[in-house]
Amino acid sequence: MPKEERASALSMFHPVETKRASEAIYEQIRELILCGDLKPDDRLPSERSMMETFHRSRPTVREALRMLERSGYIRTIPGSSGAVVMHPNNKNLENSLTDALRIGMVSLDDIAEYRLASELATAGWAAQRCTPEDIQAIEQYLAKMEAAIANSEDFVDMDSGFHGLVAKAAKNDVSQIFSRVFSRLNRSFAKKKMATMSEEERNAMVRRVHSMHLAIFQAIREHDAVQAQKAMEEHLKAFGSELKYQ
Structure with missing residues (x-):
C-alpha cells in the first residue's frame, strides 16, 4: 500500500x-x-x-x-x-467451529440433528451436481478405504475423506466447511468408542460403515438425489447409534 x-x-x-x-x-x-x-x-x-x-x-x-x-x-x-x-481462510472458521463444539457450547443432540440435515442436503446436491471426475475420485477413494478395513484406526482416519469428497461433489463451499468440522468431531468420538470395543467389534463396525458408504456412492453415481439422501440418513443414524452420539 x-x-x-x-x-x-x-x-x-x-x-x-x-x-x-x-x-x-x-x-x-x-x-x-x-x-x-x-x-x-x-x-x-x-x-x-x-x-x-x-x-x-x-x-x-x-x-x-x-x-x-x-x-x-x-x-x-x-x-x-x-x-x-490476509486473504480469507476457511481454516480459521473451521477451527473456531470445531473448538466451540468440542468444549460443549452446544449439545451432542444438537450437533447430531444439524449434521443430519446438513449431510442429507449435501448428499442430494452431490447426486445432482457431481461430475465424472467427482465420481472417479470417490470410487478410487472407496477402493483405498476397502484396503484399509483390516486396520480399523486407519479406516476411521479416512472416513473424513469420503465425506469431504461427497461435499466437494455437492459444489457448495459451506457444505465442505461443515463436512470437515463434523468429520473432526466424529473421528474423535469414533476413536474413543473403538478403544472400548474388541477387535472383532471394531472390524464389524468398519465393514458396516464401508457398506453404507458404497450405498451412498451408488446413489450419487446414478444421480438419484432421493436415494442418496436416504442412504446418507441410514448411515448417519446407524453410525450415531454405534457411537451413542445421538
Whole structure:
C-alpha cells in the first residue's frame, strides 16, 4: 500500500477509550477488514502511526496486532513496517467451529440433528451436481478405504475423506466447511468408542460403515438425489447409534 493510501487507512481509525484498549483496536481493524475497507494484501500503518492515532502505547497496539494475527486476519513480515491483511481462510472458521463444539457450547443432540440435515442436503446436491471426475475420485477413494478395513484406526482416519469428497461433489463451499468440522468431531468420538470395543467389534463396525458408504456412492453415481439422501440418513443414524452420539 503506497504511503498516501496508508495515511487514508489511518483516517479510518479513531482513538479508543476502554480498559481493554487492545480489544477495541482489534475490533476496529477486524471490522474494517470484514466490511472490505481494508482488503487482502493491504498493508496496515506502522505501529508508531497507530499509537498516535489510537492514543495508546506500543504494547497495547502490538497486543491488538497479535490478536489479529492469531485470528488469521493479518500477517506480520519480519523486517518490514506494517502488517499485511490476509486473504480469507476457511481454516480459521473451521477451527473456531470445531473448538466451540468440542468444549460443549452446544449439545451432542444438537450437533447430531444439524449434521443430519446438513449431510442429507449435501448428499442430494452431490447426486445432482457431481461430475465424472467427482465420481472417479470417490470410487478410487472407496477402493483405498476397502484396503484399509483390516486396520480399523486407519479406516476411521479416512472416513473424513469420503465425506469431504461427497461435499466437494455437492459444489457448495459451506457444505465442505461443515463436512470437515463434523468429520473432526466424529473421528474423535469414533476413536474413543473403538478403544472400548474388541477387535472383532471394531472390524464389524468398519465393514458396516464401508457398506453404507458404497450405498451412498451408488446413489450419487446414478444421480438419484432421493436415494442418496436416504442412504446418507441410514448411515448417519446407524453410525450415531454405534457411537451413542445421538
